[in-house]
Amino acid sequence: LRTGQSEVIFCQGKQPEQIISILKHLGAKSQNVLATRLVPDHAERILQHFPNAQYDPLARCLLFHPLEEPSIPGKILIMTAGTADLPVAREAWITARYMGHEAETIYDVGVAGLHRLLAQRDSMDSAEVLIVVAGMEGALASVVGGLVDQPVIAVPTSVGYGAHFQGLAALLSMLNSCASGVGVVNIDNGFGAASLASTIIRRINKNR
Amino acid sequence: LRTGQSEVIFCQGKQPEQIISILKHLGAKSQNVLATRLVPDHAERILQHFPNAQYDPLARCLLFHPLEEPSIPGKILIMTAGTADLPVAREAWITARYMGHEAETIYDVGVAGLHRLLAQRDSMDSAEVLIVVAGMEGALASVVGGLVDQPVIAVPTSVGYGAHFQGLAALLSMLNSCASGVGVVNIDNGFGAASLASTIIRRINKNR
Amino acid sequence: LRTGQSEVIFCQGKQPEQIISILKHLGAKSQNVLATRLVPDHAERILQHFPNAQYDPLARCLLFHPLEEPSIPGKILIMTAGTADLPVAREAWITARYMGHEAETIYDVGVAGLHRLLAQRDSMDSAEVLIVVAGMEGALASVVGGLVDQPVIAVPTSVGYGAHFQGLAALLSMLNSCASGVGVVNIDNGFGAASLASTIIRRINKNR
Amino acid sequence: LRTGQSEVIFCQGKQPEQIISILKHLGAKSQNVLATRLVPDHAERILQHFPNAQYDPLARCLLFHPLEEPSIPGKILIMTAGTADLPVAREAWITARYMGHEAETIYDVGVAGLHRLLAQRDSMDSAEVLIVVAGMEGALASVVGGLVDQPVIAVPTSVGYGAHFQGLAALLSMLNSCASGVGVVNIDNGFGAASLASTIIRRINKNR
Amino acid sequence: LRTGQSEVIFCQGKQPEQIISILKHLGAKSQNVLATRLVPDHAERILQHFPNAQYDPLARCLLFHPLEEPSIPGKILIMTAGTADLPVAREAWITARYMGHEAETIYDVGVAGLHRLLAQRDSMDSAEVLIVVAGMEGALASVVGGLVDQPVIAVPTSVGYGAHFQGLAALLSMLNSCASGVGVVNIDNGFGAASLASTIIRRINKNR
Amino acid sequence: LRTGQSEVIFCQGKQPEQIISILKHLGAKSQNVLATRLVPDHAERILQHFPNAQYDPLARCLLFHPLEEPSIPGKILIMTAGTADLPVAREAWITARYMGHEAETIYDVGVAGLHRLLAQRDSMDSAEVLIVVAGMEGALASVVGGLVDQPVIAVPTSVGYGAHFQGLAALLSMLNSCASGVGVVNIDNGFGAASLASTIIRRINKNR
Amino acid sequence: LRTGQSEVIFCQGKQPEQIISILKHLGAKSQNVLATRLVPDHAERILQHFPNAQYDPLARCLLFHPLEEPSIPGKILIMTAGTADLPVAREAWITARYMGHEAETIYDVGVAGLHRLLAQRDSMDSAEVLIVVAGMEGALASVVGGLVDQPVIAVPTSVGYGAHFQGLAALLSMLNSCASGVGVVNIDNGFGAASLASTIIRRINKNR
Amino acid sequence: LRTGQSEVIFCQGKQPEQIISILKHLGAKSQNVLATRLVPDHAERILQHFPNAQYDPLARCLLFHPLEEPSIPGKILIMTAGTADLPVAREAWITARYMGHEAETIYDVGVAGLHRLLAQRDSMDSAEVLIVVAGMEGALASVVGGLVDQPVIAVPTSVGYGAHFQGLAALLSMLNSCASGVGVVNIDNGFGAASLASTIIRRINKNR
Numbered sequence A, B, C, D, E, F, G, H: 001l002r003t004g005q006s007e008v009i010f011c012q013g014k015q016p017e018q019i020i021s022i023l024k025h026l027g028a029k030s031q032n033v034l035a036t037r038l039v040p041d042h043a044e045r046i047l048q049h050f051p052n053a054q055y056d057p058l059a060r061c062l063l064f065h066p067l068e069e070p071s072i073p074g075k076i077l078i079m080t081a082g083t084a085d086l087p088v089a090r091e092a093w094i095t096a097r098y099m100g101h102e103a104e105t106i107y108d109v110g111v112a113g114l115h116r117l118l119a120q121r122d123s124m125d126s127a128e129v130l131i132v133v134a135g136m137e138g139a140l141a142s143v144v145g146g147l148v149d150q151p152v153i154a155v156p157t158s159v160g161y162g163a164h165f166q167g168l169a170a171l172l173s174m175l176n177s178c179a180s181g182v183g184v185v186n187i188d189n190g191f192g193a194a195s196l197a198s199t200i201i202r203r204i205n206k207n208r
């Protein structure tokens, strides 16, 4: 498996039977596999076939082996603007750790309370790549992008209401960031952010 | 005139002849009148009838008498994220001054360079109302709203491109601000922001 | 707590456990706290931990102490176009009262029955700030804005169907108001409207 | 010609040569024809072939014979919210008069100045059908619809900027009108409004 | 009651208790009242208080007295493109009949089967006003508008999927109709269409 | 060249110099090449290098050799709703003929005048594939799709205004067609429609 | 029945009773009928009346007789980008087979794994028409369109999340395909794709 | 200057006088500065003040010193789908080179001609970061993302028409890419893509 990502299965829109058959095909018992976007109902039915797997209801992820200690140098820092962004941040964290990376998470450092964000300067400086997870107006990506020199991966979330339009407000905000060094992934795509971060860090290590 | 705003004429979509006839009707020679959204071409034709009027091409505003010293206590602080937001800020500034208010403008304090913004703490603290003018991702409104206790009026601008959709990105961003105490006006509506600020300050003075 | 607003917790998108832990952290038993956007199911689970708290199902708000008599001079008048706008108006009313303000509510004065609105002239004149809550075409904000000199805070609601697009019609309508002195907050954001009103009134009192 | 409308030619998107050939085919010299949406440049070229025709630059309409006195009983009242809505109102007026109807126009009675509107009560009561032409937030349609019992035809205009989105705000507003008895036509469609009004009035006269 | 429409209550977004109290206020027992947009659950609770009322689950309407024979001359013809448009057509039919009008309904004459539509020529010719109810591409409004001289009221419905966007496709289609004499109401607004038809027919009778 | 389409160059967004160099590379002098979406200004500069080429300003197409007699059996019928749809229809016609097909065009058979359309029954029956080009509400695609058994390719055009949103209304209408056997291409994409028609007819001939 | 498609009933938005009555009218017991977009609940109630019918829960289709061997030469190849696109592909497959066509399905050949797609070269070459079913970014349509000379029918699916906007992303992608010979149907419209394919193949056979 | 990017000036929306004053402030004569989004008219006026500067009309960029040989190891590969994407690719290339990076550009490898793309395998493998510039359906980002393990930065362009909506189609497509390791920047944002690439490569070198 070339990218180390092919053992990931995206469960949204798939029937439990389909997921189980794919998991068997991937040999999910002997080898670790990550299943994302798995709703609790479906998780339950899958756990009946794979009783040793562990389901994380917050991240809606399933893993077949416990997470191992990080094996690849270079920390991924995941920051969220609010508490409600947690599920997306957690999907990113599990993905990062599953791919072998060191990952740290800092919650609730939205821009309306700037001092809380600025207090995290050290954590930010020691990261190789930063993932910024934010709903509402998504301003955190711009502020973090302006503070650091490292690559910033912005994940808009669907957290919000009214003129948020299920994440559109945060998405547009991040795409129009006035800070440079910011790349954007799809709304709520914690997995995608971690994959991109992993791609960057594996590139760094290849050149080390 | 009850609100002191009826001497304002909004020129967009009006023919020069129409504007001239309205101006005559308002007695623009003896009394001061503010004309907004006046394109240079139309301004020229109007100046032929009112040679003493003064046209501000940046703000696209025309005034018939020079601005007087502010007569109403309470400073309106107008902040912009970038240089390209200047025309909108200038429309707000002229409107505020025309309505009798003290008004200060600070340019180019976008959130990607947080230190420049934080250096303006004193100006911000001494304002009665703050107007935040920003295009791109419009994050400045949230950051300012988080820093101050005064009312913040957010003006999204059409400054941007691509997924900015002529100001939509900044507008949605500001409507979803995670800071409280923020009210939003239409895209590029510098006049409206200053009018609302004026309404607030006149209320304060009525109660003084 | 600087703005008097930090004891508010926005519950949407948060798990009951998360809310409970935040409430404990804020010391919600000794000190009053306002929880907004709390769905009935979650409220029930929280009431098991805080049996003295009171839940308002219409406003979807939870309070830990009974509301006290208003302590800050200056009335906030909350007007709605229809009966279905009540939940949003109620959220605004509780927020205003929780923040110490005098607040009055007038229901069902939509513009299709102009006489009912005009009959409220006295209530409108005696307010310091007006909050206009309207769904459908949101025209009430413009009409009220034209009638009064005080600041008007417009809250579009998601009340409507079809080409209303969950509040978009009312939002655009309010942003394009031909009356001046109108600021807009997010769709259904009763809390935000009351916060902004509070900011304005506290400013007035500071200058009294 | 059944509906009396087939002698109307919509010129937008057509080349002058195409328009001239259609006009010749319709016998525009002997019989009157109405050409709408004709830009000045094209009008000039057409006037070279039809020197007796008259072009109205405001309405962007061309007529081949002078308008005759109204021959069909029943007044169409055309009201506009602002001065900038005039071109659309004028297109409606010419269409109505061309189709044989009595038509009256009242300008600048937008809802932010309710007294000016209410002063027109008599004109409104004496109309058979009302056409309301408004840009910005388009609230005039709801207010008029609430005041009268006659059919109201609402024409949103593209007059506005920013979150107006070229007439979308006024269109959505009118479609969501809380007044009943209101039908909507396309943005800037003065011709369509007058046609519908004509259909209604001809129906009334058929039954007289 | 001037327009004969004030005895209509729009129930969407209202709590059953609110509806009951409004109904009592309107004297719904002695006088007939029409309640629209009433979901079955709420209808049940209301029927417990008003056991003689009758609920039409298809139209989601409640009436307190049986419909009387039409008392106002002039037929309203309601045509639908498909079977799934029935609920909206039924809301229009009940409203029309409740307001005293003669109303006829023709189902399933969508433009993909033109012969079925053309077979209804007589019914169309004998109507005073036509209401066209259509989802999908909403083309029926244009075709009917081209066939008849009477006023056509177009009601886009939310019947469709995918790029229909909950009725947007049919709405835009109808607003851009190439036939003249067509007015549009909101998506799924059967009530509004019948109200407008009623306004027109009452105008005709006033002039009879 | 496999599909016979590689000699087509799409000129929009390309500089004249770029186009000339591509044309030279394709050997446009010896072999015929079709250049589409070529604005008059650019066409002029290109004609200076290729004086024998012929530019069709309506279709905005350039050809290097005169069109030959159709060599592939099977007629493509191109129908337009209005006169303003002509440029798109003409692009389709030139493309079809350039690719060797027999192509017929029928203008101005929009659904508001059904009899004109029905009069074309024979032309429609003798076609192998039909291309329907329509702006406004785009209803023609559904009506034609309901009348014929052959494949119908629908081309929405940007002809319209207001709520047409540059072709969106016609596009959505065609995608939601209630007739079956209809495939849609991009707005104004006459070339794409003819290419698809060509693909189908070449398939038919391969199987002959 | 002219097109052989009139025995298809589209069940979405119809009540079970309506469906049953239509089925009886069509003589669904003696003759085969295809019911599409039938949700499981409704299917159950219909099966009580027609116990011999067979329901396919994946495709949400009901058939009254078993599928017969294909009777019309010319294979329709249905390809999907992912596993979650299966329901739409299955609706297309059943429709194609019901209409008498040979149909083959290939799953999970999305463009992120190009080698899997290229391995299907032979299946692609032996098809008369190709149907490409894809959600996410819908890129498969362009890649397949570039690889083959046959007509390609693109079906965007609603499979995706966030900025997918229920299929909009895939739809726009397919409409803007840089490959030629591609026609698009509505989001999730497997039935429509198969109908169009059938129209094409029946045309081919007519000419054989 | 921390990031080495502060000598870049974004000229869109700025007046020539403003640009000149900023350039003087930055000491653009002694030190190199990059000006982007500079329209030819403005460039001309600026060149009068800085006659040694060089303007690239394709990229709309101005540089004050000639580009130096790349000083930072690690190639950035910039690929475009079509010729019309060149201006955006060129902006990226100049930015990358200005920031000291090695940069290679490959044009016209859109997915409709897969062989041309696959022929570039070696160039792709030798790059550290890939920038994919594509308009139309933007599928190139997914295909490249599936072929390589390195980070891919996707730049949607506004190249297209109709349902492209000025780049929206390509943007949504790229955000929904089924390949992992892809980050997206704003429509036409060649500068932003190169900045992000630079951030990544400088990170790699820091760790070398």
Ligand SMILES: Nc1ncnc2c1ncn2[C@@H]1O[C@H](COP(=O)(O)O)[C@@H](O)[C@H]1O
Residues within 6 Å of the ligand: A005, A006, A007, A008, A009, A010, A011, A036, A037, A189, A190, A191, A192, G082, G083, G084, H178, H179, H180
């Ligand atoms: N949460 C997620 N969001 C987006 N893409 C995902 C997610 N989880 C997995 N994927 C991608 O989906 C691929 C698996 O898709 P599938 O073959 O449909 O299971 C993985 O290789 C990932 O590239």
Ligand SMILES: Nc1ncnc2c1ncn2[C@@H]1O[C@H](COP(=O)(O)O)[C@@H](O)[C@H]1O
Residues within 6 Å of the ligand: B005, B006, B007, B008, B009, B010, B011, B036, B037, B189, B190, B191, B192, C178, C179, C180, D082, D083
């Ligand atoms: N730049 C502006 N943007 C929005 N509204 C404006 C502006 N300038 C003036 N107005 C409003 O337009 C009114 C005048 O409109 P009018 O009567 O059309 O000239 C003023 O009283 C203001 O309320």
Ligand SMILES: Nc1ncnc2c1ncn2[C@@H]1O[C@H](COP(=O)(O)O)[C@@H](O)[C@H]1O
Residues within 6 Å of the ligand: C082, C083, D178, D179, D180, E005, E006, E007, E008, E009, E010, E011, E036, E037, E189, E190, E191, E192
């Ligand atoms: N189905 C409906 N759709 C739109 N408007 C309605 C509907 N039913 C009633 N209405 C309108 O709503 C008014 C009553 O609103 P309310 O006072 O909120 O009950 C009536 O007088 C009608 O104008």
Ligand SMILES: Nc1ncnc2c1ncn2[C@@H]1O[C@H](COP(=O)(O)O)[C@@H](O)[C@H]1O
Residues within 6 Å of the ligand: F005, F006, F007, F008, F009, F010, F011, F036, F037, F189, F190, F191, F192, G178, G179, G180, H082, H083
């Ligand atoms: N008017 C048009 N609209 C859409 N696509 C076109 C058009 N004309 C040509 N094409 C396509 O664009 C390709 C050439 O693109 P290019 O290589 O950029 O010139 C042709 O092979 C066609 O597939």
Ligand SMILES: [Mg+2]
Residues within 6 Å of the ligand: A144, A145, A146, A147, A148, A149, A150, A179, A180, A181
């Ligand atoms: Mg940075």
Ligand SMILES: [Mg+2]
Residues within 6 Å of the ligand: B144, B145, B146, B147, B148, B149, B150, B179, B180, B181
């Ligand atoms: Mg604040």
Ligand SMILES: [Mg+2]
Residues within 6 Å of the ligand: B003, C144, C145, C146, C147, C148, C149, C150, C179, C180, C181
């Ligand atoms: Mg006011």
Ligand SMILES: [Mg+2]
Residues within 6 Å of the ligand: D144, D145, D146, D147, D148, D149, D150, D179, D180, D181
């Ligand atoms: Mg009325």
Ligand SMILES: [Mg+2]
Residues within 6 Å of the ligand: E144, E145, E146, E147, E148, E149, E150, E179, E180, E181
């Ligand atoms: Mg008609």
Ligand SMILES: [Mg+2]
Residues within 6 Å of the ligand: F144, F145, F146, F147, F148, F149, F150, F179, F180, F181
């Ligand atoms: Mg057909």
Ligand SMILES: [Mg+2]
Residues within 6 Å of the ligand: G144, G145, G146, G147, G148, G149, G150, G179, G180, G181
């Ligand atoms: Mg092909």
Ligand SMILES: [Mg+2]
Residues within 6 Å of the ligand: A003, H144, H145, H146, H147, H148, H149, H150, H179, H180, H181
């Ligand atoms: Mg990859």
